[in-house]
Amino acid sequence: KAGVTQTPRYLIKTRGQQVTLSCSPISGHRSVSWYQQTPGQGLQFLFEYFSETQRNKGNFPGRFSGRQFSNSRSEMNVSTLELGDSALYLCASSLPRGPTDTQYFGPGTRLTVL
Amino acid sequence: QQPVQSPQAVILREGEDAVINCSSSKALYSVHWYRQKHGEAPVFLMILLKGGEQKGHDKISASFNEKKQQSSLYLTASQLSYSGTYFCGTEIQDFGNEKLTFGTGTRLTIIP
Numbered sequence: 202k203a204g205v206t207q208t209p210r211y212l213i214k215t216r217g218q219q220v221t222l223s224c225s226p227i228s229g230h231r232s233v234s235w236y237q238q239t240p241g242q243g244l245q246f247l248f249e250y251f252s253e254t255q256r257n258k259g260n261f262p263g264r265f266s267g268r269q270f271s272n273s274r275s276e277m278n279v280s281t282l283e284l285g286d287s288a289l290y291l292c293a294s295s296l297p298r299g300p301t302d303t304q305y306f307g308p309g310t311r312l313t314v315l
Numbered sequence: 316q317q318p319v320q321s322p323q324a325v326i327l328r329e330g331e332d333a334v335i336n337c338s339s340s341k342a343l344y345s346v347h348w349y350r351q352k353h354g355e356a357p358v359f360l361m362i363l364l365k366g367g368e369q370k371g372h373d374k375i376s377a378s379f380n381e382k383k384q385q386s387s388l389y390l391t392a393s394q395l396s397y398s399g400t401y402f403c404g405t406e407i408q409d410f411g412n413e414k415l416t417f418g419t420g421t422r423l424t425i426i427p
Contacts, residue, residue, distance in 0.1 A: 205356075234415070243317075244357075244402060244417035257414050291356065304347070304415065306356040 203228065205294050205307035213313045219280040222310045226273050226294030232256075233275040234304060235267060238289040247290075250275050251297065279312075287314045316340055318405045320418035327393050327425050335388040335421045337403030346379055346386040347404040347415060350397075357402060360388075365408070390423070398425045 206225045214220050226233050235247040246259035250269035267277045273294075279286055289311050293304035318339045327333055337346060345364050349357040363379040363386055374391045386405075390397055400422045404415040 236417075243419040244404075246414055246416060249414070259414070303359050303362060305359065306349075308356045 205292060205305055207290075207292055207307040207310050209310060210308065211311045211313075213315060214282050215315050216282055216284060218282050219278065220282060220312060222277045222279075222290055222292075222312075224275045224277070224292035224294075224307060226275070226292075227305055230294035230296055230305075231273050232295045232297060232302070233269060233273065234293045234295075235275070235277050236291045236293065237261075238291055238309070239287075244291070247277070282314045284314050287312060317416055318403055318418040320401075320403060320421050322421060323419070324422040325424070327423070329395060329425055329427055330392050333390045333393060333423060335390075335401050335403075335423070336385060337387070337405070337418055338383070338385045339405050341384065341405075341407050343379075343381075343384050343386075343405050344408040345406045346377075347406070348377055348386075348388050349402045349404065350399045351402065351420075352399040360401075393423075393425050395425050395427065398423055 208223045232251045234249040237245045247261055248255055248267050249257045253269045264280045269275045289309045291306050291309045293306045295302040295304045318337050321336045325333055347362045348360040350360055351357040361377055363377055377388045379386045400420040402417050402420045404417045
């Protein structure tokens with residue numbers, strides 16, 4: 202079974218631009234969660250989508266948004282990029298999300314904002 | 316609220332044991348443990364549930380103390396392959412609003 206895939210793997214953008222990241226979950230998984238990972242803050246939860254609906258959201262500004270398609274693929278968008286948005290963005294997929302469900306992570310997208 | 320992991324970093328010689336702790340100020344429903352090697356995605360190790368038993372596979376095991384809201388990860392007879400950053404993720408009992416909150420990680424370095 203193929204794992205979680207994320208594209209692109211690396212991105213370089215400048216301040217003020219916007220970016221879209223993509224995540225394809227493991228086949229059969231319907232829940233996709235997004236995380237931001239930085240050296241100082243660790244893994245910070247952004248949001249989770251299940252069946253095309255946002256189920257939960259972390260404490261990030263409205264510049265961070267996402268969506269999920271009917272095939273469970275998910276996209277994350279960051280508008281008006283800031284230097285502090287430089288990070289590794291990870292997505293994780295699971296079966297219908299519950300506190301006992303295992304999340305499987307993708308390799309991440311490394312975003313650098315100049 | 317983010318769980319607190321300790322220690323932040325540890326260096327061991329091959330064959331030595333390590334314990335990594337994860338504490339929360341909130342009542343937990345589950346604790347998830349992951350290991351992340353440099354440049355790679357976090358890899359799931361195990362999950363512990365409220366009321367559950369100590370779990371383990373190979374030489375890595377974990378426990379969950381409900382009274383203290385603390386989980387501990389035990390690595391015995393450490394191998395070079397155990398090097399990496401270990402994260403605990405915690406879930407509180409809030410069905411329909413599940414959110415995995417991660418600690419800041421414990422960097423484990425195993426030297427020959």
